[in-house]
Amino acid sequence: MPDSEAAVEIRGEIVVRLPEDYGMVSLRCALDTVEIEGALSRWAGTGMPGNGRFARTNKGSFAWMAPDELLLMVPLSELEPTLEAVRDLGKSIPLSAADVSDMRVLFEVSGTGSRDVVAKGAPLDLCSAEFGPGSFRRTRLAQVSVMVWMEKEPAIRLACRRSEADYVEEFLKFAATRGNPGFYS
């Protein structure tokens, strides 16, 4: 549940700092090798996401971070079992994993103008052809690095480093409250 205190609303664009009820695991392995991709897919039940995408599996959401890195997002309650399972997996394929659940803070920008809000800080092309449900990008927001993805229109989620969360929150709220350029919406 979005914490309503943190919400700022102006003509439909809402910025929410999400509660920390998620776990994250960083997986480093050679995704481009068939065996490993196969092993992961079998383990997760579905294929792994391609570059610029994330995919829901029965083990959680996998986001493509880099040619040798996936980010696995699960509910916090699943974190410990997931870490266990990943360690087991590590015995069968060359893979290194790390619990990164506390490294980042998540935000959600909802409302029809969500793309316009994010485009005030990110050099991405956010038009629906380039960026829609299932899209996942790593880029910069103003002066810090962020991950940006869309689960369903029009809400956009962002994750930034924990230490920079206050900056990102202030930036997004400024962007959401200072008028909508109406370029994407």
Add this chain to the structure above:
Amino acid sequence: MSRYSAFAIASKAMRRHSGWERVWTSPDPKRNYDVVIVGAGGHGLATAYYLGKNHNVRDVAIIEKGWLGGGNTGRNTTIVRSGYLQDDSVAIYELSRSLYETMSQDLNFNVMFSPRGLMMLAQTHHEVRGYKRTVNANSLQGLATEFIGPERVKKLCPIIEINGPRFPVLGAFWQARGGTARHDAVAWAYARACSKMGMHVVQQCAVTGISRDEEGIRGVETEKGPINCKKLGVVVAGHSGVLAEMAGFRLPIESVALQALVSEPIKPCLDVVVMANTVHGYISQSDKGELVIGGGTDGFNNYSQRGSFHHIEETVRALVETFPIISRLKMLRQWGGIVDMTGDRSPIISKTPVRNLFFNCGWGTGGFKAIPGSGWAMAELIAKGNPGPLAAPFSLDRFKEGRFIDESVAAGVAH
């Protein structure tokens, strides 16, 4: 050549200024010279001038691919200071600064040297330590600099915000005799003085090749034909690497873009030069009233005199934070220059693998302030064939030996 003075202007005015002589002559080059200098920027012209003045070498041609003073000399932020840290830097930069003090009289051309004072803001404890260190070094080097507190900073520069929430001003490094000069005038004045000594300033004459044999240097190939010389000095800033390649060797240099900008002219509001190194910006106000602003260099090799706009954004961001009143002023013009950066960010004034071929380059972002001193040292090197104490430390072999002259002693934050 007639002298410049108020009287000269008055008398010429009577004849509607029809009687003025040319500032410099533009002859076609001869086939032979004792010395050829490639590059008619400030450093090249100063080199030629001191060859004549200090060493009585006057059979000199300065050849320039474009127009004299049209490179970095004419596109920098005109700051003159000598408050460096290392002995060798202070020696050449302070000679240079002191020559600026008398340049207008020496060359009978007003270069508008304005020793209005220069401050480098200390905005972190680390910077405070660094600048105090420099002040202590300077005192042993006989250089008048001091570390001043925030109140004094505010007094010297009222429009500064010393209690900025992000980077409060903790003090500043202050050189009272630092300042600015009129960049174009410096090149023009030296060119006029060189012409006066009978030297040839040859513009619109690009060098296409450097001719050498086992003996050493022979001369240069140019758009206006071959020119032979006994000694060749190359002083071409951004294009040093290209010239070195012509001579068959490589320099420890990379060419990058450095940008600057000016605001619209406003009435005087800034009487000193301010450099804020934490936030990468420096600013002064020209006599015309424009705020002259510079920042850091681009991060990649670049020979186009255009930089990337995000560097302008970073610089302006920093300066608006430090000088809040400028937010509603406007940027009038931005431009870029090509600067040559060496491995230790200090210049090269050196012999080369080729006998009687000498290079003066690598001044990076700090070339303008060094013009007279650099010319002085380079002239000595060319005339004697060996470096004097000024140039010796800046020789090429230092990179092989690991003998660096590193002014960037702030090693980054660490706790």
Add this chain to the structure above:
Amino acid sequence: MSKRLSEGGRLIDRERTLRFAFDGKPYSGFYGDTLASALMANGQKIIGRSFKFHRPRGLVASGPEEPNALVSLGEGPRREPNQVATTAELFEGLVAESQNCWPSLDFDVGALSDRFSRFLPAGFYYKTFISPKNGWYRLFEPAIRRMAGLGKPPELPDPDCYEHFYAHADILVVGGGIAGLTAARIAAASGARVLVVEQRPNWGGRSVVDNVRVDGAAASEWVRSAVEELEGFGAAMRLKTTALGAYSHGYVLACERLSDGSNRKGGLRQRLWRIRARKIIVAAGAIERPLVCPGNDIPGVMLASAIRDYLTDYGVAAGREIVIATNNDDSYRTALALSDAGIEVPAIIDTRPSASGELPGLARERGLRVIESSGVAKIFGKRQVRGVAACSMGGSGEISEKINCDAIALSGGWSPTVHLWSHSGGKLRWDDHWVAFKPDPDFPPLGDDGIAVAYAAGAANGELLCRNIAADAEMASKRALADMGIDAVPVESPAVESGVENEAPIEPAWLVPNNMSCADRARSWIDYQNDVKVSDIDLAALEGYESVEHAKRYTTLGMATDQGKLSNVNGLAILASDLGTAIPDVGTTTFRPPYIPVAFGAIVGEAAGNLFKPVRKTPIHSWHDDNGAIWEPVGDWRRPFCYLRFDETERNAVNREVLGTRQGVGLLDASTLGKILVSGPDAGRLLDMVYTGVMSSLPLGKCKYGLMCNENGFLMDDGVVARIDEQTFLCHTTTGGADRIHAWMEEWLQTEWWEWRAHVHNLTEQYAQICVAGPKARELLEKVGGMDLSKASFPFMGWRDGRIGEFNVRVFRISFSGELSFELAVRAREGLALWETLMDAGKEFGALPYGTECLHVMRAEKGFIMIGDETDGTVTPQDLGLHWAISKKKFDFIGKRALERSYLNGSNRWRLVGLELPRFKSKEQLEDGAYLYETSAVNEHGHAKMIGRVTSTYYSPTLERPIAMALVESGPDRFGEFITINSKDEGKAIVAKIVEPVFLDSEGKRQNA
């Protein structure tokens, strides 16, 4: 006298009156007016003063190219100098003031300089004020600075806010006139993503003013439907948005004006667009040039097109009787428009031998008098035009007749607006037919793919006949689409008619009359704002400032706030004729962004105040804030420097923290330290290359201190490495090193040793880290309980996973303070809770938090080095006596080869020692950065010979005396020697004794406790 006509004015709403003030006088205008049109409607002739001679200046133009009508706009924090009246929208309560005049606009003392203008030719200041030494700086410069400058700087911070916006488009169209809209229409219809920006508040450009007919209807009709159509295609259409500059790879900056000067709503003032376009279509139109003739700067002399604009757009007449002076047909449109509006046009002075085109014909039909092959001998009037004297164009200015008038319309032809084309490298070509520089299609600006990134269309492309403009735009658009691999769908281009079939060609007329006398050359202006006259260009040419760059800089031609939009071509032409060369051979000066001046605030965007720069905060930040932390910026982090209690000084707080920790227990928030996990079969191999010591042999459960050099052999970082398991190491770095070292390891793995099987995770922010230090540290932790911390089972330099209270922690038994010390790593979200638990449990042991300064003092007492203090990028591990941390066995590590170079092995290197100092009267410690020197010797430069420097200096509350560490020439060989330190603030030299750099517990009893 200029005035508002009883009817007309397509942009104003006569129902809505707006009141405003200029120089304190109240005026009124209409909604839709610009400040310029409103002042003109009120008969205000003089609006500004020129830069150099403070001559009276009136309106010349109707757009952003205006060089004269600059005012200071607004009040209080919103007062803004150098606002161009022609683009300032009028709003209720607008307050404007004239600039660069004293005591008043009408009587300006500065204008005296005009009397002496003969003694102040171009560049006079280079030739005088030369002596005495310092004369310039002390006497002349201050006076000149006061005379120079335009508006007064603001006095208060900017209350408005700005933002940035990233936009992407296939095609960016600059200019919303017929050319721009036509090009955009084709592109959008063909499926391209199109963004159109127009600087004016309305679409259509000149066509609407010149009542051109498009497809048989009024241009305005077509414009309206074209815009609707474009919106239908999903094109983004932006008014009041000026493209400022084009940079490499199709990056264009544009500034959108979102509020008038009042910004009553207090919202955004401006938005800076960062546009990334695959192709740019430059359809920015053209700018008219004045004729250069004697007295052409007197208020009332305007551009012919501007007079037409004010008439059609705002229903304002520039005068009662307006004479036209021209060298082309277009300006006859002004004559016709004026006579249609019932304004007297006593004469049209045409420099051409015969004005026989259709437009002159229409003028004659209206009974207007055309005087052919004539020039302007003189313009009468001082503060405003009273009349004009005609002369033969071929002559030198003998007056042929005098004509009364109160305004004069000048037209010297048009210059295509090529700025954006040129910014990113497009070349220009001289066009003899239109007498102008225009884009050279053979040398367009190139994109990243090496093909054209910009295409010029319509007037901006030098196509000045309006009936050809649409076709030209269509061609540009199709070329752009083709280069992108998009097939253009056939779209009917509009048929544009100007009412005449043909326009007779313009004829160059650079000096009017041709053989102007010397006296007249000194009264004929080229650059109105900077007072550059023909005689100044003559002087530059005479003295050898022949290149256009020299002439520009010598005379200041084109360096005014309009950046030469009106003056450059006239100046070039006159320079060319002085030099006896052709205009294209003289060339142009480089066009630099921005196209029009842009507020620094807009460049800053949102990054002001709290958003100026990110502040990084640890999970325990809020506790520090609530408990008196004095913050120290460390990179983007904030760390507590110390914690103030009540009214104690920082110094006292630090001393208290040191003693409290040494005698009891202290807590440090060490969360900012880098924590980098290196894992994989080759992890040890990687660390053995990155660190100077051997890490691969580190036993499980153990920690080891390591040093990192850069490839140049100089120390770059240090920290403790822990062996987690067979294939995993955890590397601690300095705060500043965290990101740098992570990137450093990745770089080597990715670009040099990519076959090595190792992965690097930067876990810095995954954990909060708390250092518990002091003799009572163990007691405190044991009280909270959860794991065995006894010396026997958990010795110094070991680490364990376990529990402390409710928390899963990883405990490192390492010490940077020299005390018994445990560092607890806990997941970040639990960091604050653990900290509070420990502070709570620590009460009975007098536990206190300590900051970075206390940390520094303690490490210095112990003789530990600090990256950034003992090192500065030029110091090797050997210099610091850290040989023990450098492996002799390893064949290679990063920096090893560099350390073999002669200079880095010299016997005279400055090496680390301690200094035993006298007690100071003035203060507790030796100042930072003092140097050590030989009192007798000087170096080759005549400086005192330095032989070392103080790297760290503190007051040690433990030892109750000042301590210092220093780098001294072959220092370790000189223990016991006395050495001289220069101290500026002691005011005298200090003598210190060289000692071992360890001041406390050299055998390490405390940390091993």
Add this chain to the structure above:
Amino acid sequence: MLKLRCPNCGFVADETELSCGGEAHVKRFGPGSSDEEFESYLFLKKNPKGVHFERWRHSYGCGKWFHAVRCTASQEVFGTYSAQVEGPPRELFDEISRRRPGWSHKD
């Protein structure tokens, strides 16, 4: 303002998302090398006015390094390719020669 296609993630990156790592394919000289070799490795970088092979990192994106070929005068980009190679791919030479007739690769 450059834009480069990162071959690792396939996206076009804005200059503000990238950092440049200087000359590409520089051979590392370690212990046992001559002073000349070591100096050339550390300091004597290629600095051509024209076609330049260099290293870039997609630092605000996938974090990976790659190689790019760029004209230092016109900013034209001839291509990008993997960082894990000893030298540029052949087909890139052909592409450069096609766009820059007469160009030849100097080592």
